[in-house]
Amino acid sequence: MESSSLMSEGISLMLFGMGFVFVFLTLLVIVTSLMSKIIIKYEKSAGVLPEDGVPSPSTFIPHHETNAPLQAEADDKTLISVLTAAVHKYRSRHK
């Protein structure tokens, strides 16, 4: 490539690239803000997701095997064991 052409290609890529980065991230700011507004509004009526998610039983990787460690882990959480009844109620409603 000739040096002058290389220079002009470089300038073009610089302007164009920097411009695009800004356009893209500006759009991301806009859609993100919009998304947050919609979700916040939605959650006012629908409530938030449970903090830990609700990992489900899976047919693919049988859980009857992995329950034991999970159980042990759960035992550590003394607080949760206090709330067993409440959790059970919640799950039976959501399954």
Place this chain on the structure above:
Amino acid sequence: MESSSLMSEGISLMLFGMGFVFVFLTLLVIVTSLMSKIIIKYEKSAGVLPEDGVPSPSTFIPHHETNAPLQAEADDKTLISVLTAAVHKYRSRHK
């Protein structure tokens, strides 16, 4: 493939396949039952295997490396279970 030939191939595969599945699993029932009988009889005189198996030392993956953590883990569990309260306190201060 002509459609009539496809049909007959399909019927043939269905009958044949289902038949074979039954033959195979029937054989498996027979040999499994036989195996269980033999082993139960054998174990009456020879005794059963230890519940956890007998994991052995290995020259391939040196155990002097892995024994320590396993042992330590067991120790930790015992020790720590005594100290749950202290741990909780400590962690709540450091998180």
Place this chain on the structure above:
Amino acid sequence: MESSSLMSEGISLMLFGMGFVFVFLTLLVIVTSLMSKIIIKYEKSAGVLPEDGVPSPSTFIPHHETNAPLQAEADDKTLISVLTAAVHKYRSRHK
């Protein structure tokens, strides 16, 4: 290969190979001893490395994720260090 040539090749490889193994390991003894001497001398003035090394923050695998377990681990260490004597006793009985 003719059998006599094979024999002579074998003898040659045996002598040569065994010789080289000894030369190499002798050299290794020498440089290792030298290295140890230099380091011991150096550490007399400079001090030794901290026992656990100094694992550093990394930009590659963000540590703000792994800090929590590390903290917990550290806590365990603190707790266990109180009980060193007991642990040692226990291990000496079980190994």
Place this chain on the structure above:
Amino acid sequence: MDQIIRLWHNSGLYQMEPGQAVMIAIGMLLLYLAINKNFEPLLLVPIGFGGVLANIPGAGLAEHGGILHLFYTVGIESGAFPLIIFMGVGAMTDFGPLLSNPRTLFLGAAAQFGIFVTLMGAVALSAFGVFDFSLADAAAIGIIGGADGPTSIYVASKLAPDLLGAIAVASYSYMALVPLIQPPIMRALTTESERKIKMVQQRHVSHREKIVFPLLLLLLVAFLLPDAAPLLGMFCFGNLMKECAVVDRLRNTTHNSLINTVTIFLGLAVGSKLSADKFLDLTTLGILLLGMIAFSIGTASGVIMAKVMNKISTNKINPLIGSAGVSAVPMAARVSNKLGLETDPHNFLLMHAMGPNVAGVIGSAIAAGIMINYIAG
């Protein structure tokens, strides 16, 4: 200015074809079902995401040189991923309940009936010109009724690679729908008194039996149906690692980081087969329909088999555990348990249902072997 035009021409919006947009939406739907409705998330999250990635216009991720295509070639075309998963499943399977009551293998056999009826259905639809399935296609579709994801993927990769995306999605979706699909069929086919049958407590199975069983199964497969040897061989290997207890560190890695890693890349690779031109086709609808039929017939035949066995034996079986013969481990067994408790709150069927449940895994692997033997052999 030229650059901006070129960028625009290279952009997704400019190049997007309607089919791709639909497929991205379907990928998002799978993610929604996986995350919000707990539809087999371990597979459908990677598959759904892979489906979205595969349909990004101009990115070519699922085409030659793309990363998803690479995962597909390395892992699925070679057969490695489904076989490794099968090894992992073997390392998690407990054959104790089956060994304590080997008769439950018949339930696992009966439930494979759905596979072959569906194959027949697919063939018939082709014969009548509704679809254009070859015998190999029909076989791969039938296997959906086996309710075993990796088996479906393995068979589809051998017999009908073009349909792999649709077959995998159908397979995992219906596995996720087990708690919805099975209960009505089970209720319709059983009387309340049958559902109340209490089964004899299971005998204790010795460690030695559990070690010998995978070897026995392997030998039987080796002698009778070598085409099932890859699937069942790896499965038995995993199970032997679990039971023999002397290679625990290998087994732990197998059923943790190894199976997890392979699951991620298997899912992404399956997603790469969700391209618009392959998936957006009446064929896919046919596959979904036939898969549902396969599943239902499998469930029904398991239940009916249990009833038949009760006619000829005094040692009664609760027919609710028959449905577990489709496999879908352990969800189908849980469904059996749930329906048992519904009728009689003291009738725990879970462990009894685990027998046919794991028998169903063997049964559909055998069925897969026969298909491959018959068609590709």
Place this chain on the structure above:
Amino acid sequence: MDQIIRLWHNSGLYQMEPGQAVMIAIGMLLLYLAINKNFEPLLLVPIGFGGVLANIPGAGLAEHGGILHLFYTVGIESGAFPLIIFMGVGAMTDFGPLLSNPRTLFLGAAAQFGIFVTLMGAVALSAFGVFDFSLADAAAIGIIGGADGPTSIYVASKLAPDLLGAIAVASYSYMALVPLIQPPIMRALTTESERKIKMVQQRHVSHREKIVFPLLLLLLVAFLLPDAAPLLGMFCFGNLMKECAVVDRLRNTTHNSLINTVTIFLGLAVGSKLSADKFLDLTTLGILLLGMIAFSIGTASGVIMAKVMNKISTNKINPLIGSAGVSAVPMAARVSNKLGLETDPHNFLLMHAMGPNVAGVIGSAIAAGIMINYIAG
């Protein structure tokens, strides 16, 4: 005697060329920096060691048939390793701080200015005949300013494989030097009162927002810049696995054993590119120089952008967090925090700086996509 002579002729000492000796010394230097000075040890230990191995005379580890060459072909040439690392980084990234204050994305955008100025610099040096960089080379060099190792490696493997060794070493070295390079620039560009600005406490970001964000980002990339889809797609996939909570076992493997394994082999494979004939070249000096410039300009533009935003908004931003826009997660954010505390011991900026910090990852992946689109597209 012949044998001894042949052995001597095959020995490293006999075959060693000066360049190889120098490269072994450089590999050892990298190991020293990694181990003693904590220069990004997770990457520089494998890279340094790989560099030593690659330069052992006569061993041919980095040549066709050698093990390092194999790792390079399988992992880097195919693009797999950097993309898997990006998935792992996604599985560790928390977009909470960014979502609570999306404006910080502008800081992440501004910090990419360094990339493009450096590209321009490399082009200019070539135009004036100092170096002989092509446009593709210049682009790959510029990306060093993105302060993202895997992005640099990915772009270099596509656009300038010959420079990959030097670019990767420069990239990780400067990331390690963040605490030395950034503070003087940050101090020079801010007044004490600016550094004392206290930022509003961040709002709580809901779980649902965090789940939707990676999908939103993916769609935007898919629509606008498909060339960034491999990098950001895998990144978003990792992040979705983290946030959706239903595939925790996959996510745990991803950000533990999977990313660790890939890091080891990525490092060794990069090391294979540290051969004397490629690395011992004035070009490498140019790359190191330009990389440093890229880094500095990126830092400066992030800070300046924050000051500009303060001119037009009442919700003030502490300009110290602007420098975190170069990414180098989380070290750059820690530097911001440290300088904040230096000026006012009660001004904790860490969480505020995490926003631009992760925005910088997105920003440089976008910049990478544009480079690839412009040059290879």
Place this chain on the structure above:
Amino acid sequence: MDQIIRLWHNSGLYQMEPGQAVMIAIGMLLLYLAINKNFEPLLLVPIGFGGVLANIPGAGLAEHGGILHLFYTVGIESGAFPLIIFMGVGAMTDFGPLLSNPRTLFLGAAAQFGIFVTLMGAVALSAFGVFDFSLADAAAIGIIGGADGPTSIYVASKLAPDLLGAIAVASYSYMALVPLIQPPIMRALTTESERKIKMVQQRHVSHREKIVFPLLLLLLVAFLLPDAAPLLGMFCFGNLMKECAVVDRLRNTTHNSLINTVTIFLGLAVGSKLSADKFLDLTTLGILLLGMIAFSIGTASGVIMAKVMNKISTNKINPLIGSAGVSAVPMAARVSNKLGLETDPHNFLLMHAMGPNVAGVIGSAIAAGIMINYIAG
């Protein structure tokens, strides 16, 4: 009816050749030894199972397109698996005992004598027409005496791929038999007073020495014997990761999930070489015989070397630790310890024996390098 005949013709029973039946029995025997007798189960369970799978008639698992063949090509033919295992072994090796008493390296050197005598034996048997081993075959067989599985596999894959199955099986079997093979030899060659020698307590080795040692070893290899660089390079890399302490997360993965995963596939791949036509051969008997000789001579020369060293030095060495020079880490060291305690219940030799034990790993890797240099170089 045709179908049934075809199925029968495709069945294992119909196609089974006597050799395959014997090999399946041998595979089962290996599984029995591994599981019931604790013969190196981590390797012999996968190898034995792989051997069974490889000999299923008609399944073609070890032939082109089969999954075991794939594992072999990808992992062993490329050299990757043994080298990764060596990296993992490095990450588990503690050079402290060796560094505190470097003279024990001589014991590790002496124990390699078995390798070369056996090579000579194999050559002689060929010269006299008993077998038909080439020089390369003889070298690969000799390495069995190194008592290092991955080294044996690596050398065999380079020099004698056809013999790989038999060599690997012999190697791991004899390593498992260390507690049976070594004690009689050790007792025969030592007097009771020698066995009672108490060794000086080991000096404390500083962290810095442990970090520098793998680099020193690497440089020595690089300068003198590049052909040993792949094996010892990966070994030193693993060890450096262990000692440098700044990459603990990489090291943990290396010596857990990575080495476990590779061990599984390495074992299966080795099993694929246990096909009847390669293994059921007088050659295999020859290999087993020669391997046993190699092992015994190695043990003896280690012990004798210790006695020689005692003649010329005042700082006495208990000759029981000489046998640990064959490597077989850590079993050989345990055998030394056990025999020490037998003679004097207060004479703990374990840590002293770890020095020659790890020296033996280095020694046989050097011997391997020479073989490759001499034959393939």
